[in-house]
Amino acid sequence: MQALKNLLSPLSGNSNPIQDTLKLVVIGGTVETARRASVSAWNGFIDSFFLTAHFSQEDYPYDWLMHWLSKAGQPAWGRSREFDITTRSVSRHGITQKTTGDLEDENEDDEEESGEFHQGGGRRRKVAIVPSMDTTHTIYYRGHWLRITRTKRYEDYGSCAELKISVVARNNDILKRLVLEAKREYEKDAEHRVHIFMADTTYGCWRWNGARQKRPMSSIVLEPGVKDMILADCKDFLASEDWYAERGIPFRRGYLLHGVPGSGKTSLIHSLAGELGLDIYVVSLSSKGMSDNTLTTLMGNVPSRCILLLEDLDAAFTRGISRDETSTGAPTTTSSSSSSSSSAKNKDDNDGSTLSLSGLLNSLDGVAAAEGRLLFATTNHIERLDPALSRPGRMDVWVNFKHATKWQAEGIFKCFFPARPSNPVATSAAPPSAASADAKHPADATSSANLAESKRKHAIPENELSVAALQGYLLRNKTRPRECVDEVAAWVVSEREMREKLKKEKEEREAKEKKEAEEKAKKEKEEAEAKEREEKAAKEKTEKKESRVKGKRSALREAAKAPAASAPTENDTPTPSESTSATEGSSSAKESATSAESTSASESENTSGADADTEESVTSEEEPDKAEKALEPSEPAPDASAAGKEKWVSVKPQQSSADAPATA
Numbered sequence: 001m002q003a004l005k006n007l008l009s010p011l012s013g014n015s016n017p018i019q020d021t022l023k024l025v026v027i028g029g030t031v032e033t034a035r036r037a038s039v040s041a042w043n044g045f046i047d048s049f050f051l052t053a054h055f056s057q058e059d060y061p062y063d064w065l066m067h068w069l070s071k072a073g074q075p076a077w078g079r080s081r082e083f084d085i086t087t088r089s090v091s092r093h094g095i096t097q098k099t100t101g102d103l104e105d106e107n108e109d110d111e112e113e114s115g116e117f118h119q120g121g122g123r124r125r126k127v128a129i130v131p132s133m134d135t136t137h138t139i140y141y142r143g144h145w146l147r148i149t150r151t152k153r154y155e156d157y158g159s160c161a162e163l164k165i166s167v168v169a170r171n172n173d174i175l176k177r178l179v180l181e182a183k184r185e186y187e188k189d190a191e192h193r194v195h196i197f198m199a200d201t202t203y204g205c206w207r208w209n210g211a212r213q214k215r216p217m218s219s220i221v222l223e224p225g226v227k228d229m230i231l232a233d234c235k236d237f238l239a240s241e242d243w244y245a246e247r248g249i250p251f252r253r254g255y256l257l258h259g260v261p262g263s264g265k266t267s268l269i270h271s272l273a274g275e276l277g278l279d280i281y282v283v284s285l286s287s288k289g290m291s292d293n294t295l296t297t298l299m300g301n302v303p304s305r306c307i308l309l310l311e312d313l314d315a316a317f318t319r320g321i322s323r324d325e326t327s328t329g330a331p332t333t334t335s336s337s338s339s340s341s342s343s344a345k346n347k348d349d350n351d352g353s354t355l356s357l358s359g360l361l362n363s364l365d366g367v368a369a370a371e372g373r374l375l376f377a378t379t380n381h382i383e384r385l386d387p388a389l390s391r392p393g394r395m396d397v398w399v400n401f402k403h404a405t406k407w408q409a410e411g412i413f414k415c416f417f418p419a420r421p422s423n424p425v426a427t428s429a430a431p432p433s434a435a436s437a438d439a440k441h442p443a444d445a446t447s448s449a450n451l452a453e454s455k456r457k458h459a460i461p462e463n464e465l466s467v468a469a470l471q472g473y474l475l476r477n478k479t480r481p482r483e484c485v486d487e488v489a490a491w492v493v494s495e496r497e498m499r500e501k502l503k504k505e506k507e508e509r510e511a512k513e514k515k516e517a518e519e520k521a522k523k524e525k526e527e528a529e530a531k532e533r534e535e536k537a538a539k540e541k542t543e544k545k546e547s548r549v550k551g552k553r554s555a556l557r558e559a560a561k562a563p564a565a566s567a568p569t570e571n572d573t574p575t576p577s578e579s580t581s582a583t584e585g586s587s588s589a590k591e592s593a594t595s596a597e598s599t600s601a602s603e604s605e606n607t608s609g610a611d612a613d614t615e616e617s618v619t620s621e622e623e624p625d626k627a628e629k630a631l632e633p634s635e636p637a638p639d640a641s642a643a644g645k646e647k648w649v650s651v652k653p654q655q656s657s658a659d660a661p662a663t664a
């Protein structure tokens with residue numbers, strides 16, 4: 001104390017300013033050091049007493065905890081003074097737009113209390129409270145204060161959130177309890193839902209796409225034993241991890257569901273996911289930007305227990321062939337022969353996808369491929385698949401889906417109009433209205449039900465209509481079972497007619513497209529041939545012209561040489577008559593040239609269209625030759641005197657007519 005007094009006292013009195021400054025520096029330094037020491041001591045204290053757990057957005061516990069935290073009415077969370085309020089549900093990949101049916105409360109009466117409200121007439125949304133970003137929230141949980149911080153981590157590809165929970169405790173029991181409770185809550189909530197994740201080809205990651213209501217297996221109508229066989233196989237696989245490990249067999253199983261559209265392939269997978277409590281990870285191999293690397297990354301990020309769904313395997317596969325034939329290994333089948341489909345295919349070829357068959361195979365069973373996943377692939381065209389893709393090991397179980405049999409038609413009818421055994425009147429599987437109508441004639445009820453049953457059975461043709469089409473018909477008549485049965489024969493006829501009509505339209509469209517394509521090809525061929533002919537003619541003309549000019553020049557040269565050779569024996573000076581002749585010759589040449597020109601012009605006039613144009617240009621090119629051409633008729637016989645004349649003539653066309661007399 002005395003020392004502090006001594007230290008401070010001179011500041012008040014008159015003393016040396018340098019000393020005062022130094023003292024101030026010392027005081028400031030001491031205070032700052034003390035502050036830092038206390039902060040570090042506090043951090044040390046926190047570290048030694050607080051337990052801290054980190055939860056990455058990429059893993060399930062993050063989902064559980066966010067779900068737990070976001071639950072409206074969470075008492076501990078309710079006391080927090082800063083939070084985000086959202087109507088979007090919480091998922092592994094952040095706050096995502098929720099889909100219908102997700103996090104909905106069945107109890108509409110408690111709407112206000114639970115924070116739900118109707119939006120857009122019918123769809124209910126739930127207000128969720130979640131921890132805001134980069135803020136530490138303190139909540140009280142089972143006798144402990146939890147410090148919760150949600151932060152965002154930036155990585156190479158996008159961002160990833162993290163949850164940090166700290167608690168003062170001797171051991172991590174409280175954190176374990178918290179995570180387990182959150183998990184239980186999450187699973188309880190997800191009990192009736194199947195979570196769907198879609199592949200994001202841009203970032204090579206999975207995006208939560210929503211949670212769908214589970215579909216009961218009983219609602220899928222397949223031939224007897226099929227559903228049970230698949231379900232039992234899946235269950236057996238999921239329970240056999242050790243068995244696979246002991247034998248060194250990769251712990252994966254593949255199911256290939258192939259067959260006609262609308263026969264229940266996708267529905268069965270959704271139903272199985274619900275039954276087995278698995279999430280579905282959907283990859284569309286034909287999606288934009290899909291490449292070998294992206295697919296491998298995606299496959300590597302699939303969790304161990306899930307359903308991996310490759311939809312429309314053939315579509316991506318056929319496109320793969322056209323895009324990258326060498327690397328796909330050129331499978332045995334090709335795409336549809338129809339011009340429309342091929343043109344559509346060509347259009348798609350430039351979508352930036354570089355997926356190859358080998359890339360797909362590697363991603364399915366390469367080292368990066370996840371263990372314990374159930375692979376389901378669907379296709380409408382099994383014949384287009386490469387044998388390498390569908391071989392056992394990759395696709396272990398094949399199931400063929402056909403058009404509805406009579407048995408299936410009956411089954412789906414019963415799904416829509418289930419019989420009520422407690423009420424004998426209603427054994428006809430009729431809805432209340434029809435049942436009450438029957439109640440007026442109880443004696444007839446059974447017989448009429450049987451009649452309806454047999455009517456229905458006989459009206460639906462075997463293996464002709466898809467189950468989806470049947471379902472559509474039943475949906476349209478869901479409140480009138482009796483009429484539904486009565487009108488089924490008419491509906492089948494109308495379906496056939498509709499199918500015929502569509503088929504005819506398709507054939508006509510294809511024929512038209514084919515014809516157009518053929519005409520186009522023919523026109524292009526003709527144009528190419530015409531162009532080729534033109535080029536050939538032009539070339540021939542040029543060659544002809546060149547050879548003619550050449551011949552002419554050599555003839556003239558030779559003609560010019562002849563008098564030169566005889567010159568020493570004759571008079572060097574031409575006689576007046578010779579000179580006149582030469583002049584005459586020159587004027588005659590001029591005349592001939594003029595007549596040749598006019599002939600050429602009249603010829604051009606007689607020529608029509610493009611030929612005329614061509615002729616014109618050729619004529620103008622030939623202009624210098626006209627004079628030479630014009631000389632042809634005046635070409636004298638090759639005697640000596642004529643040669644003498646030709647001497648002048650030969651010079652003249654090369655020069656202007658004005659020069660002729662001078663030269664002469």
Ligand SMILES: Nc1ncnc2c1ncn2[C@@H]1O[C@H](COP(=O)(O)OP(=O)(O)OP(=O)(O)O)[C@@H](O)[C@H]1O
Pocket residue numbers: 219220221222259260261262263264265266267268378379380401412467468469471
């Ligand atoms: N066997 C079936 N049992 C019950 N419902 C079915 C069955 N087949 C089809 N459906 C109904 O038809 C609709 C279409 O079925 P789904 O999408 O499962 O057919 P798909 O075979 O996957 O067709 P695609 O090959 O075109 O994808 C669904 O709404 C489904 O309820």
